[in-house]
Amino acid sequence: MKLLILDRDGVINYDSDAYIKSVDEWIPLPGSIEAIAQLSKAGWTVAIATNQSGIARGYYDIATLDAMHARLRALVAEQGGEVGLVVYCPHGPDEGCDCRKPKPGMLKIIAEHYKVPLAGIWFVGDSLGDLEAAKAVDSQPVLVKTGKGEKTQAKALPVGTLIFDDLAAVAAELINN
């Protein structure tokens, strides 16, 4: 199967240093909804792995997070596509969980769900932790320059990281090649 895994904040929607705390603050980046829909219609399964420490920090609750993801699913469905499994880490940085990126726990959950190996699977993110999580399980780290991506690009990236302007460019590459 053709599986693509996406980070959420800074890849699908605008990110904020103040966290994305409500559905109203969850605003898709230009072309991201269309990109997910086009990938889906081209036979790709698009899953999401997102750190959501705002839950642990008390900035928003699970119901609000679920409402953001319902909105994402509705917008993609309006374009004829669908969103696959969404996995989030609700923990804080000091809780020592196995799912918070750069740990690859969420990627492993997604791979287990779809019964596919993670080797070579593209994981698209805007933060170094996204790329490190991919590298940890031999997935393909893919950096987009949206969200924190331009800042991340200035750091030492995992060897072999692919770089694209945005999710739309990633989708065009996957669909056309």
Ligand SMILES: O=P(O)(O)OC[C@@H](O)[C@H]1O[C@@H](OP(=O)(O)O)[C@@H](O)[C@@H](O)[C@@H]1O
């Ligand atoms: O990019 P994804 O994984 O979808 O989500 C990132 C968010 O959970 C938040 O992650 C926080 O990092 P800390 O969790 O505070 O280290 C900050 O970077 C926020 O700006 C950001 O909105």
Ligand SMILES: [Mg+2]
């Ligand atoms: Mg991000």
Ligand SMILES: [Zn+2]
């Ligand atoms: Zn976690």
